Amino acid sequence: MNQKARKPSSAPDALWESARNSVQLGNRLRKQGRLTEAEASIKEALKLKPEFEHAHNALGVVLWGQGRLQEAEASYRKALEIVPDYISVHNNLGMVLKDMGKLEEAAHSLRHSLRLDPSYARAHYNLGNLLSAQGDLEEAEASYCRAVELKPDYVKAHNALGIVQRGLRRAGEAAASFRRAAEPTISKLRQRNEHSISLLYTKNRESELTRLCDLHGSDKGEIDSNGNPYPWPSHTYTDFYELIFGQKRTSVRAVLECGIGTNNPNLVSSMGATGRPGASLRMWRDYFRNAKIVGIDIDRDILFSEDRIDTYQVDQTSSQSIHNFLEELDSGMVFDVIIDDGLHVFRAGKTLFEGAIDRLAEDGVYIIEDVQPSDLLRYDEYFGGLMNKYYVRYICLHQPRDRFSDNSLVMITKT
Numbered sequence: 001m002n003q004k005a006r007k008p009s010s011a012p013d014a015l016w017e018s019a020r021n022s023v024q025l026g027n028r029l030r031k032q033g034r035l036t037e038a039e040a041s042i043k044e045a046l047k048l049k050p051e052f053e054h055a056h057n058a059l060g061v062v063l064w065g066q067g068r069l070q071e072a073e074a075s076y077r078k079a080l081e082i083v084p085d086y087i088s089v090h091n092n093l094g095m096v097l098k099d100m101g102k103l104e105e106a107a108h109s110l111r112h113s114l115r116l117d118p119s120y121a122r123a124h125y126n127l128g129n130l131l132s133a134q135g136d137l138e139e140a141e142a143s144y145c146r147a148v149e150l151k152p153d154y155v156k157a158h159n160a161l162g163i164v165q166r167g168l169r170r171a172g173e174a175a176a177s178f179r180r181a182a183e184p185t186i187s188k189l190r191q192r193n194e195h196s197i198s199l200l201y202t203k204n205r206e207s208e209l210t211r212l213c214d215l216h217g218s219d220k221g222e223i224d225s226n227g228n229p230y231p232w233p234s235h236t237y238t239d240f241y242e243l244i245f246g247q248k249r250t251s252v253r254a255v256l257e258c259g260i261g262t263n264n265p266n267l268v269s270s271m272g273a274t275g276r277p278g279a280s281l282r283m284w285r286d287y288f289r290n291a292k293i294v295g296i297d298i299d300r301d302i303l304f305s306e307d308r309i310d311t312y313q314v315d316q317t318s319s320q321s322i323h324n325f326l327e328e329l330d331s332g333m334v335f336d337v338i339i340d341d342g343l344h345v346f347r348a349g350k351t352l353f354e355g356a357i358d359r360l361a362e363d364g365v366y367i368i369e370d371v372q373p374s375d376l377l378r379y380d381e382y383f384g385g386l387m388n389k390y391y392v393r394y395i396c397l398h399q400p401r402d403r404f405s406d407n408s409l410v411m412i413t414k415t
């Protein structure tokens with residue numbers, strides 16, 4: 001919350017105390033993804049103190065997270081009516097306006113927050129994103145450079161800088177920015193995980209698993225980027241999977257994957273309107289010739305069943321939903337491979353892990369995909385307390401020409 005915001009009241013006041021507590025609770029609920037409850041808690045605060053600027057800001061953040069952009073804009077504007085120089089609200093308003101497609105107004109808000117505080121690294125980063133969306137790559141680069149000058153371990157800004165440098169056809173500088181994006185996370189991971197392997201390779205253009213990605217339309221890898229049904233570059237996971245699963249193609253009997261690949265653009269972690277639901281399930285089915293493949297997803301509309309593939313509706317953020325699904329399966333069924341390619345946030349990953357790990361075979365492999373740098377550190381913290389039960393490896397796959405931010409895996413086996 002911003003330093004220049006008004007203190008609610010200097011006089012001790014039980015109503016202010018309650019309002020502050022409700023906003024704090026709302027912020028905690030939002031971080032847990034419980035947006036409806038967060039909204040209710042913050043609105044409680046506003047009933048008590050309608051002029052509480054932090055509450056209007058917090059409400060704006062929740063509404064923005066729910067995609068209710070106009071309401072979010074109204075909340076931020078209300079906060080600014082109360083405290084016109086509330087720096088972080090100018091930044092937040094800029095981000096909402098950008099999502100609304102009001103790019104000029106968004107730039108105005110972000111620049112206003114930077115006039116109030118030129119050392120505000122996040123606003124420089126957001127301005128960079130806006131300029132990049134407007135196609136002004138040189139100015140975007142300058143904003144990202146300012147952000148990383150102010151905050152040298154700003155992973156997202158290094159990453160974004162690499163993307164614009166790649167767009168400006170300066171491949172060497174882009175690769176250096178991507179490497180810098182990785183460094184802060186990797187050096188923090190080294191504090192607990194002192195061993196590492198540097199694995200250098202030339203891409204195998206004959207890889208069977210990668211070929212199956214192209215055939216079915218999964219973004220876990222690609223041989224030919226032209227054949228993909230989605231607009232972003234693929235991950236390079238199949239390069240690693242060939243390594244660990246190549247000898248197990250006939251012995252793997254059961255695979256569970258969370259994330260069937262919805263093509264509903266309104267759902268979180270969607271593959272986009274052109275995505276092909278079931279792509280990776282078919283890829284696993286064709287790769288592991290003797291395996292049964294089970295897919296789970298929150299989106300009921302993409303469930304299907306075909307040769308050696310069954311799918312179920314499951315919300316991986318709900319222990320109850322995971323429990324109900326496992327109850328439906330044969331009680332003796334264990335999986336040799338479990339892949340979490342679902343929501344891609346730490347809490348959801350942890351909930352699925354805790355709910356499903358008992359169904360991993362003793363010599364099975366559990367993999368969490370698309371782990372963001374900040375989540376790598378959260379998993380490291382979490383698994384640090386479980387070292388007697390699991391071996392955990394953090395696999396950061398580097399692509400020569402692409403982002404670091406979501407090409408990492410957490411791989412867990414039982415001790």
Ligand SMILES: C[S@@+](CC[C@H](N)C(=O)[O-])C[C@H]1O[C@@H](n2cnc3c(N)ncnc32)[C@H](O)[C@@H]1O
Pocket residue numbers: 217218219220257258259260261262263267268269270271276278279280281296297298299314315316317341342343348
């Ligand atoms: C990246 S896609 C999966 C892509 C697929 N594995 C592939 O490679 O073709 C992520 C999927 O996670 C699903 N998802 C999002 N939130 C979820 C949740 N809370 N529980 C279960 N699945 C969820 C989305 O509906 C989406 O289908």
